[in-house]
Amino acid sequence: MTQVPSIAEEKPTTSLSSPKTATLRIARFNPEKDSERKFMEFNIPYQRWTTVLEAILEVKKHFDHSVAVRYSCRQATCGSCGMIINGKPRLACFTKISELESDVVTVEPMNNFPIIRDLAVRFERLFESHHKIKPYLINDDSEISSNEKEFLQTPEEVEQYIQFSNCIKCGLCNSACPTMATDSSFVGPQALAQAYRYVADSRDKGKDSRLKIIDESHGIWRCHFAGSCSQVCPKGVDPAMGIQFLRGYLLGFRS
């Protein structure tokens, strides 16, 4: 049984001067035309630092520009390039081919997200769930009407939520979640972690209304603490931790 390898595991043995070649297998599927997913294979030279996204862009540039892939920042910030790489959800721009320990790299669209085409998936449901948990500070005492210009927080108060505010909405956690695999109405680890992010913020007063939103049949109770969301998160958000803390409020373990 192997644990998900650390994101940073490079192969220092990969030579700097003579590039190796990897076989990149790209899943092709257009729901409007195709009846099943097919794989196209390309041989791509790579260096120690070549990312999977760079390899896909190489294919688009030199072999087949019709490959559909979503990306933007190329630095694990925008959350656009999530996909299944060699069986696990990862960011293509944050995954070096050398760390995969295989010269065959298979890329597929993220699971549990409807496919637009090839590697690009629909994010509507993720954004709907995110929006549903009220991802903003709820506080009647606005900064403008208050005597103080800012809501002051101690470093300890910031520590309570700062980790959860790292979320880039990439959806990798929802793709790895075993509940999402069968229940597309489940609110999902991404939105639940964000509910905790605001509940844990000392400036926020919306705890009760958020707990009410997630306390429903497709809400927090569908989480069984499998923890796969936390294992694949590329930003260290640890949604499983936030979800259990949230449930702690509902079960009376926390106040």
Next chain:
Amino acid sequence: MKPQDENKEGIGGMINPRRYGIERVAYLLMRLSGLGLLAYFIGHIYETSSILKGQVGWNEFLDLTQTNEGHALLAIVIAMCVFHTVNGIRVMLGHGGVGVGKPSRPDYPYDPASQNMKHKIGIYSAIVLAAIAMMYGLAVMYGE
């Protein structure tokens, strides 16, 4: 939308224990043992209802549990019961936010605090205790 377009992993993906570490093995065993215990509970009610057929009917039914197959079945029930209880306590504590780590500024390479050694030890303990209880049960059943 066709199921294929939905791209959900389905039950096969939900129960696949080969990714994401021992936690997903525990997740699968918890589900299987829960369903197994439910099936045993229903069978047990049926079994005890045979007392309505009088002493002969009751003894006949009890004899079924004295076979090798009956012993194997009961040994599996013991294992399921112990695993489900011990892992259930671990999961319940986790659900209350106990032992899942403390929020902090995440540092690269972002090892998740909730997937910590305490929970892994809890899972391995549940598996080992289930195996010991199963062997003890077999020893008792075979009169060792």
